[in-house]
Amino acid sequence: MFPDANGVCNLQVLLDGNDAYWATSRTEGDEPGRWSWPPRV
Template identity: 65%
Template sequence: MQPTIGRIVRYTLTEADADAINRRRADFEAFQRTILPPRVSGTGGATGHQAHVGNRAQAGQTYPAMVVRVFDPSATTANLQVSLDGNDTYWATSRTEGDGEGHWVWPPRV
């Protein structure tokens, strides 16, 4: 089966993916500790920062991902938006179908 835009696949995180996700989440936590009130949306001093909050990501964890770009219909390389266990997503670029970390697979049919 060829990947097409909008299809859902399962993506397995690499160590680099997990590090990037956890770094964004830690950066937001550090920012939250340093900003002074008031933090009311639409008021002066409001930052508009995107909160990256969720459970710690680890290499080998598998998450659902949506195919957002396919480069060559005859290949299985695609860009993915990975839905994480939190309020954020991860953009996994140029990932190929296959087993193991850094690859995506089709979910089993039920």
């Protein structure tokens, strides 16, 4: 996954079993409906 210059990318979420969800054109940020990198532990 590599965001474009505006922080927009398409994401594939793997669900239980063989199901998957495509979250298309998501922007980077902390608000609901946006994506962010998980914190390093």
